[in-house]
Amino acid sequence: MELWYTENHTDEVRFSIKIDRQLISRQSEFQRIDIFESREFGKILTLDGYLMVTEKDEFIYHDMITHVPMATNPNIKNVLVIGAGDGGTVRELLRYDTISHIDMVEIDEEVVKVCKEYLPITACGLADPRVQLYFEDGLKYVRRQESKYDLIIVDSTDPFGPGEGLFTKEFYGNCYRALTEEGILVNQHESMYYSSYAASMKRAHKRIKDSFPVARIYQAHIPTYPSGHWLFGFASKKFDPIKDLDADKWNKLGLKTNYYNTDLHVGSFAIPNYVKEQLEGE
């Protein structure tokens, strides 16, 4: 018997992982949540069939979505994380003693429950006293905040589905208002390699640029995401992710990371021409 998990990266392209067994399948109010066990990638979390996290390569995503803003402004104290029900982003943030408080807003409580039970590798920090969990729509939560956070991380699903509202102009504008004068917004920015997402990501980047004086794109290589070439958005009210990077200070923290380092930090903002051209074409 062979069991394979397959995600259609486009209508014409498939990505498959051989599965040892399925650990759980649950339908929440918002989506279908599955966890599989595989020999190559360890445990795998999928939402509505889309791959979110694997034990083997989650470090790349979580390193890049957290350490880039934290090395740019080491004084970040108050953080809002939107989405990120698997807990990996919070786990990385908790490594900074300088962070005093993290609010995490996840729309689907079931994702957190499932991850706490089956994915402790990422969900381990969710019970930390510095972390406050809210289970509601991120767009609704952020609308009611003003000048409160030094960093907002948007660790969302795709722009089609429950995470749809997190790629809108109104959301980025609400984030701007929720941030302090030192504020940074980092978001997962999908990939522009396949055309199905390229148009909506071009639009998302333009919307961020309209709301924030600094708006940049950086990248990472994530084997299990469509095309393997993944982008992140870095937007801020004043910090430049390269000029303001204090590499020595971050390195002195002595955080051991498997993907991120301060050289790669600078390099990750050097994006390929095909991405540049599409973004500039907007």
Add this chain to the structure above:
Amino acid sequence: MNILLQQKAPIHEALLRHKSNRVVPFDVPGHKGGRGNKELTDFLGEKCLKVDVNSMKPLDNLCHPTSVIREAEQIAADAFGAKAAFFIVNGTTASVQGMIMSVCKAGDKIIMPRNVHRSAINALVVCGALPVYVNPGVNKDLGIPLGMSLFDVKEAILSNPDAKAILVNNPTYYGICSDLRGIVEFAHEHGVKVLADEAHGTHFYFGEDMPVSAMAAGADMAAVSMHKTGGSLTQSSFLLCGEGVNPHHVRQVINLTQTTSGSYLLLVSLDIARKNLSLNGRELFKKTVEYADYARNEINKLGGYYAFGREIIDKVSVYDFDPTKLSVHTRDMGLAGIEVYDLLRDEYGIQIEFGDISNFLAIISAGDRPLELERLIASLSEIKRLYSKDDKSDMFDHEYINPDVVFAPQQAFYSSKKSLPIRKTVGESCGEFVMCYPPGIPILAPGERITEEIVNYILYAKEKGCLLTGTEDMSVNNINVVEVD
């Protein structure tokens, strides 16, 4: 309402039978189940094209229904508590005209508030009846027309004892209701028929704690725009008859103008939507009201906006309020409703129903999702942050402009006319309609005197970006006025 009866959908069932019979089509439509127009079939889907069929014996005939359409109409009448119901495929415009032309002929008087939809005054142009306008009252703070007060209606009936009918909006576009029961009682005592424009009131028949529906209030006829909040396809509508009219005469009037090729897509959508509302309407509209109440509360918390609700009920000009309507007053932010309407669409990708000088209206239904409501609210908070103005000095203060009817609408429409630049028309009699669309309520109707105030209002609405329609001049720089020798 007979629940066992309501579980049937005769037109739907007949179309299913027709499909399964695999009848060979040597009749119109020529696309023959879509095979003759591949691009259209790819776009709309084969399922849809296969039931775009013509009248035939097993499917009945809309002009003279004797089988499945007749049965579907009887079930619809049962659902709405009406004596008879007609399936209308030419829009609620046809329903409104069917009502007026069933009870009025040339020279007859009909009482109506001035904030009627253009379709009502169109009917007067066609049939030659004469309007007697009642001031609907204006809420000056909100800048919206209200409903006729019972007092004003009584006065209009007493001073026009020869009036044949009165037309009542139930509710207005903004969700405002007149005292329909009181109006029916008084009108019937004086031999006046009551017609209700329920273009925005379908849900009154199926929701709980809603304003009274026309049939429940004893009105003689009602035009119910099933496609607006009832879930049928655009352009489909019901015309309902109460005890006071002869339905067979009404059918003859409908057949004067309605197509003889009634679309089965529209007919079946009415049949299925009626079934859905009869069986699930209570739940659907409960959810709708919950959504609308939630949005009202959240929008009011943003500050600057005023999403009004039942608190505006005064039992006079606002006898009742439709809680599914999300009408929002924007002027306190220094923005016209139409400006917010444009910003929502152009900047935030959100299309709402309409914006006027002081308000916008969003249609809420059970088809909405919390996610989209949050987007609307978040966008409004952004519009407030980025675009609100403290200076409200250039905001237009809207008053009810009492129309001076110089000629009957029909006479004005068919008279010889000349075209004048808007500013030069003051003092002339208008020969056509001028209105913002939506909501499609005429600023000027044929036969009305043009005043400076009206000209200023038109120019202001134009400047703010309202879509003006009705004039022969497509760019609305000129208005046709009645030529007087």
